[in-house]
Amino acid sequence: MAVSAFTPIIRISPSPYFTLPTSQYQSSFIRTRKVKPGVLTQRSLPPIAALSDPFVLEIAESLEDSLPSSSSSGLQKLRDFASESLLSTPWPSRKDEPFRFTDTSFIKQSEIIPVSSPPTPESSNNLSVFEDTQSLNLTIIDGYIISSLSQLPGLPDGVFIGSLSNITSNEIANRVLEILPSSEPGDLFWSLNGVGSPDLVVVYVPEGCKVEGPLHLRYISNEGSDKESKKLPVSNPRVLVVVEKGGEIGILEEYIGGDVDLSYWTNSVTEIAIGEEAKVSHSYIQTQSFNAAHIKWTSIRQEKSSTYELVEVSTGGKLSRHNVHVQQTGSDTITGLSTFHLSGNDQTQDLHSKIVLDHPRGYSRQLHKCIVAHSLGQAVFDGNIKVNRYAQQTDAGQLTRSLILEPRATVNVKPNLQIIADDVKCSHGASICDLEEDQLFYLQARGIDRQTARKSLIVSFGSEVIDRFPSAGLRKKVEDLVKKLLDPVVPSKVEKSV
Amino acid sequence: MALLHRFGCCSSPSPPPLLSFQKSTSGSVLFSVSALPRRHRFPRRFSSFRLTATLAAESPAGSVSDGGGGPPKLLMEVKDLTAVIAESGQKILNGVNLSIYEGEIHAIMGKNGSGKSTFAKVLVGHRDYEVTGGSVIFKDENLLEMEPEDRSLAGLFLSFQSPVEIPGVSNSDFLQMAYNARRRKLGQPELDPLQFYGYIMPKLEMVNIKADFLNRNVNEGFSGGEKKRNEILQLAVLGAELAILDEIDSGLDVDALRDVAKAVNALMTPTNSVLMITHYRRLLEFIKPTYIHIMDDGRISKTGDISIANILEKEGYKAMSTT
Numbered sequence: 001m002a003v004s005a006f007t008p009i010i011r012i013s014p015s016p017y018f019t020l021p022t023s024q025y026q027s028s029f030i031r032t033r034k035v036k037p038g039v040l041t042q043r044s045l046p047p048i049a050a051l052s053d054p055f056v057l058e059i060a061e062s063l064e065d066s067l068p069s070s071s072s073s074g075l076q077k078l079r080d081f082a083s084e085s086l087l088s089t090p091w092p093s094r095k096d097e098p099f100r101f102t103d104t105s106f107i108k109q110s111e112i113i114p115v116s117s118p119p120t121p122e123s124s125n126n127l128s129v130f131e132d133t134q135s136l137n138l139t140i141i142d143g144y145i146i147s148s149l150s151q152l153p154g155l156p157d158g159v160f161i162g163s164l165s166n167i168t169s170n171e172i173a174n175r176v177l178e179i180l181p182s183s184e185p186g187d188l189f190w191s192l193n194g195v196g197s198p199d200l201v202v203v204y205v206p207e208g209c210k211v212e213g214p215l216h217l218r219y220i221s222n223e224g225s226d227k228e229s230k231k232l233p234v235s236n237p238r239v240l241v242v243v244e245k246g247g248e249i250g251i252l253e254e255y256i257g258g259d260v261d262l263s264y265w266t267n268s269v270t271e272i273a274i275g276e277e278a279k280v281s282h283s284y285i286q287t288q289s290f291n292a293a294h295i296k297w298t299s300i301r302q303e304k305s306s307t308y309e310l311v312e313v314s315t316g317g318k319l320s321r322h323n324v325h326v327q328q329t330g331s332d333t334i335t336g337l338s339t340f341h342l343s344g345n346d347q348t349q350d351l352h353s354k355i356v357l358d359h360p361r362g363y364s365r366q367l368h369k370c371i372v373a374h375s376l377g378q379a380v381f382d383g384n385i386k387v388n389r390y391a392q393q394t395d396a397g398q399l400t401r402s403l404i405l406e407p408r409a410t411v412n413v414k415p416n417l418q419i420i421a422d423d424v425k426c427s428h429g430a431s432i433c434d435l436e437e438d439q440l441f442y443l444q445a446r447g448i449d450r451q452t453a454r455k456s457l458i459v460s461f462g463s464e465v466i467d468r469f470p471s472a473g474l475r476k477k478v479e480d481l482v483k484k485l486l487d488p489v490v491p492s493k494v495e496k497s498v
Numbered sequence: 499m500a501l502l503h504r505f506g507c508c509s510s511p512s513p514p515p516l517l518s519f520q521k522s523t524s525g526s527v528l529f530s531v532s533a534l535p536r537r538h539r540f541p542r543r544f545s546s547f548r549l550t551a552t553l554a555a556e557s558p559a560g561s562v563s564d565g566g567g568g569p570p571k572l573l574m575e576v577k578d579l580t581a582v583i584a585e586s587g588q589k590i591l592n593g594v595n596l597s598i599y600e601g602e603i604h605a606i607m608g609k610n611g612s613g614k615s616t617f618a619k620v621l622v623g624h625r626d627y628e629v630t631g632g633s634v635i636f637k638d639e640n641l642l643e644m645e646p647e648d649r650s651l652a653g654l655f656l657s658f659q660s661p662v663e664i665p666g667v668s669n670s671d672f673l674q675m676a677y678n679a680r681r682r683k684l685g686q687p688e689l690d691p692l693q694f695y696g697y698i699m700p701k702l703e704m705v706n707i708k709a710d711f712l713n714r715n716v717n718e719g720f721s722g723g724e725k726k727r728n729e730i731l732q733l734a735v736l737g738a739e740l741a742i743l744d745e746i747d748s749g750l751d752v753d754a755l756r757d758v759a760k761a762v763n764a765l766m767t768p769t770n771s772v773l774m775i776t777h778y779r780r781l782l783e784f785i786k787p788t789y790i791h792i793m794d795d796g797r798i799s800k801t802g803d804i805s806i807a808n809i810l811e812k813e814g815y816k817a818m819s820t821t
Contacts, residue, residue: 436662437625438662439662439664441624441625441646442658442662442664442716443664443672443675443676444623444645444646444647444650445622445623445646445647445649445650445656445658446647446650446672446676446679446732446736447650447676447679447683447736448647448676448679449645449647449679450645450647452675456667456671456675457664457666457667459666460664460665460667461666462666464665
């Protein structure tokens with residue numbers, strides 16, 4: 001079993017690693033630019049182009065070709081912004097600090113094919129609508145909203161949930177334009193999403209409005225290919241949530257795959273702007289195919305006295321990476337991140353989180369737990385908390401615990417706090433271990449056999465996070481899922497543990 | 499973990515209505531103390547003791563009446579037990595001899611590091627220790643060959659000195675899991691959660707703890723007193739022919755000690771036995787021992803009645819080693 005933990009005070013700046021493009025690729029991307037003239041044409045000057053990564057340009061180009069040019073100025077703005085940054089962003093290598101432990105070659109070695117059209121009605125036939133008609137739900141297949149599988153009953157006045165192109169209110173449209181594009185926190189994958197997202201899903205909650213019941217966003221990756229084909233259909237769902245002053249909403253993001261074993265790549269971005277005294281409760285469940293790549297960006301901006309709580313459980317994907325970036329833009333914010341990753345297969349589960357506190361009296365609590373229950377499984381955690389000069393009386397806590405159950409399984413954790421303010425309360429802790437022998441013995445000493453004891457301790461490890469989901473139904477659902485995924489693992493442990 | 503209190507886990511749903519169809523089975527039993535000299539009444543019992551010379555000097559100790567059903571049966575016999583710490587090989591037990599008959603209460607006292615707790619842990623099969631010699635027969639079976647869970651199912655219970663916290667496992671799930679394991683062993687049908695509530699409620703009352711205790715995670719965030727009460731609750735739920743109480747009195751205030759002692763006394767039957775480890779005489783006033791043993795350097799150096807505790811209280815262990 002391999003384990004590494006680092007707690008550097010100051011993050012090492014990534015060493016840029018650029019490859020020089022061959023003229024063929026270079027010219028192709030520039031040619032595309034010429035076809036669609038815009039701001040970028042002037043920017044595609046040789047000095048920048050010389051730093052471009054041909055592989056990235058190739059993907060960018062194919063993404064661009066797969067989409068009709070947008071009529072919406074908002075979406076076009078997003079795409080221009082993203083393609084500009086793509087010109088100077090290479091594909092990440094292990095030499096780049098943010099990807100030091102995360103091997104993205106699974107994506108790179110596949111033939112990446114953009115999903116270019118919304119699913120046909122036939123292909124989405126096998127997906128049923130939700131039984132519970134009371135709840136708000138929106139189904140997004142391969143980045144496209146499917147209205148026939150969505151229900152939005154009884155939305156309060158002024159609330160908008162839907163495609164950017166369907167916004168009728170000028171007020172909302174202007175607000176969205178104002179917020180897009182944000183001061184780009186993202187990496188290559190963020191930008192690829194910007195270039196390739198076919199639509200922008202907007203959730204708008206006006207001032208003082210409290211939306212009853214959670215909004216269930218169901219993301220389905222419908223197009224997939226066989227594992228052996230080495231083809232990777234990529235979809236780029238993009239969501240923007242704006243909650244104005246005093247508003248409240250609960251959002252459940254659920255990522256699933258249409259078929260169990262298919263290969264696909266979901267490259268998703270969710271941005272949430274939380275106004276003064278507004279509250280967002282965010283649940284996130286990722287159970288995609290074990291042959292899929294799942295790259296997710298969640299970017300949060302929190303104004304004064306706002307509250308953001310994330311509860312995440314990720315169990316799917318061959319390569320799964322969640323980037324969470326929380327930026328404080330006002331004082332007295334409350335931020336909670338609770339995440340549980342299960343790597344029970346030949347898979348990588350990665351959480352890169354960053355909380356930036358720039359204002360006084362921010363409060364943040366982070367709990368990350370992961371279990372690696374497969375000898376080829378890997379878990380990665382990089383948790384950065386930055387307390388800047390004016391963020392006095394910040395109270396920030398971080399704890400990560402990893403359970404490593406198989407020989408040769410890998411856990412890489414890098415909790416790091418950067419504190420500049422001098423009147424703050426910060427804590428962090430990290431542990432990586434097998435089950436505790438004392439706990440096992442305690443259960444055995446009460447007559448519970450070792451195998452049952454192991455099983456109950458493993459399941460209980462994740463329940464600390466699962467118990468924080470806001471609804472009992474969700475807790476039960478996720479608990480059953482985790483139990484099911486862990487079940488085949490537990491018996492194989494017996495001969496090793498005895 | 500305390501830092502994360504803000505996230506506040508949701509507690510389990512409130513307990514279903516109580517159906518108390520199973521009453522507490524064990525009633526309290528009166529002990530009558532006979533004045534017969536111990537060595538005359540049970541001569542064979544001490545044949546295996548090495549320290550017969552010191553025993554001869556002892557005054558007669560009390561013994562338990564057998565309820566008129568013949569001589570009490572031997573419950574556990576420890577002979578020349580030696581053990582080392584598995585990791586370092588350091589010798590801790592250097593030949594312990596002890597026989598416990600049904601219905602008896604034994605107390606082990608001794609200096610810190612004399613091997614009392616190790617002895618208790620070795621008996622329940624803790625992996626930190628390795629038995630290097632001697633034998634332990636429990637209910638006519640070789641205890642040392644059994645897995646820890648089988649020792650528990652056979653009727654041996656250890657109340658831990660510092661019970662471990664198990665976050666994520668609720669007390670009620672844990673107790674139900676353990677109790678059902680016992681019922682399976684006895685060939686009885688397992689209880690569902692509702693039936694189990696009916697069973698456990700009187701037990702909670704016995705140890706004087708509130709029902710919301712069941713929703714909390716095993717020992718997580720418990721005070722010292724709550725942890726000890728939880729140990730006794732488990733004893734009450736699971737039952738045991740031999741209960742080993744390792745410093746059940748440490749960290750308890752006098753009221754809590756009285757509650758715990760009352761529960762232990764209530765659990766005693768003519769066929770149960772208790773082996774308690776303690777530093778203080780106070781516990782012995784609440785739970786009256788039949789015998790007191792002094793442990794020194796990994797063996798029992800002296801056995802007697804309550805008068806030993808009195809001498810200890812006054813003069814310390816020095817008095818023991820010089821006599």
